[in-house]
Amino acid sequence: MMAGVAQFLPWQHSIAGQWLQTGDRFAHAWLIHGLAGIGKRDFALAAAASLLCEQPHAGLACNACQACRWVAGGNHPDFRRIRPDSVAAEEGDLDEDNDSTAKKTPSRDIRVEQIRALSSWFGTATHRGGWRVAVIYPAQSMNVITANALLKVLEEPPPRTVFLLTTDAPDLLLPTIISRCRRLPLPVPALKDSTAWLREQGVAEPEAWLAAAGGAPLKALQQANSGDAPCPMWLQGFLGDLAAMKSSGGSHLIITASDAVEKIEARIWLDALQRAFVDLSLVAVAAAPRYFPDQLPFLERIAAGASAASLTDTVKWLAQQRAVAGHPLSPKLFIHSVLQHCARACDSPRI
Numbered sequence: 088m089m090a091g092v093a094q095f096l097p098w099q100h101s102i103a104g105q106w107l108q109t110g111d112r113f114a115h116a117w118l119i120h121g122l123a124g125i126g127k128r129d130f131a132l133a134a135a136a137s138l139l140c141e142q143p144h145a146g147l148a149c150n151a152c153q154a155c156r157w158v159a160g161g162n163h164p165d166f167r168r169i170r171p172d173s174v175a176a177e178e179g180d181l182d183e184d185n186d187s188t189a190k191k192t193p194s195r196d197i198r199v200e201q202i203r204a205l206s207s208w209f210g211t212a213t214h215r216g217g218w219r220v221a222v223i224y225p226a227q228s229m230n231v232i233t234a235n236a237l238l239k240v241l242e243e244p245p246p247r248t249v250f251l252l253t254t255d256a257p258d259l260l261l262p263t264i265i266s267r268c269r270r271l272p273l274p275v276p277a278l279k280d281s282t283a284w285l286r287e288q289g290v291a292e293p294e295a296w297l298a299a300a301g302g303a304p305l306k307a308l309q310q311a312n313s314g315d316a317p318c319p320m321w322l323q324g325f326l327g328d329l330a331a332m333k334s335s336g337g338s339h340l341i342i343t344a345s346d347a348v349e350k351i352e353a354r355i356w357l358d359a360l361q362r363a364f365v366d367l368s369l370v371a372v373a374a375a376p377r378y379f380p381d382q383l384p385f386l387e388r389i390a391a392g393a394s395a396a397s398l399t400d401t402v403k404w405l406a407q408q409r410a411v412a413g414h415p416l417s418p419k420l421f422i423h424s425v426l427q428h429c430a431r432a433c434d435s436p437r438i
């Protein structure tokens with residue numbers, strides 16, 4: 088059976104319907120932005136299918152016409168996906184046209200050649216005079232050279248062409264790119280929509296996974312499929328150690344956590360640790376934890392012995408560590424120093 092065209096996620100139907108029915112007044116470039124893990128890529132791909140469909144129902148792709156069949160088969164002549172090779176590889180769709188590129192690590196940037204290759208596409212007529220749609224995701228993967236090449240295109244947009252850019256970090260884009268796009272912010276879906284959807288995907292305890300993912304359902308699904316618990320076991324252990332630190336002296340316990348952390352990708356464990364410190368800063372001012380509510384007993388004990396300012400500083404400090412985490416000189420040393428920094432922050436006396 089054919090997979091069909093990309094579909095909007097349930098919480099996107101009403102915003103998509105309203106937006107697509109603007110018809111011929113449609114802008115030539117849109118910046119679709121919002122929190123990571125809410126389905127911006129799904130939205131952009133479904134929007135592309137809907138724009139290309141020859142007989143859309145209420146603005147949405149029919150999934151039956153010739154154009155929809157081409158989109159589903161990945162060979163509509165008026166449709167281009169522009170994303171880094173690393174993303175294409177994750178999607179199982181890397182074009183291995185020659186051996187030398189196949190052996191290299193796929194690029195994490197959108198390459199300038201990918202934008203330059205569009206010029207011949209712009210020169211050909213569209214199928215039955217319809218739209219031509221390019222989806223660019225994530226837009227912050229364009230380096231400055233690539234972004235400038237796209238900017239030239241957006242300054243003199245080809246006729247009947249729509250660019251859909253998605254990003255969770257608009258501040259990383261060139262301001263000149265942003266000023267050429269109309270913005271379409273996608274909200275974080277309502278809790279009931281997200282939990283219903285996660286349940287349909289077979290996730291037990293959708294509320295806990297959703298909280299751990301900050302309300303982003305696709306991120307929650309990914310974490311539920313790959314993680315051990317909404318609050319990862321190593322982090323539960325570390326929080327337990329921190330809670331017990333005052334009585335036990337602590338440092339040998341931190342080394343236990345660091346062994347478990349070594350097997351995890353740095354950006355993932357740093358992200359979880361940062362969320363735990365957001366929760367600690369909240370609990371320190373008597374607010375409810377946002378990400379790991381089931382760890383409340385540990386969070387309360389840790390926060391009771393620490394200054395709120397020191398916990399908040401640690402959230403910022405961890406964000407800085409995430410920026411350098413891609414290439415630590417010694418992963419073991421890096422983990423150890425981060426965990427020790429966090430332990431010290433929790434040991435700072437309340438003022």
Ligand SMILES: [Zn+2]
Nearest residue numbers: 140149152155
């Ligand atoms: Zn159709």
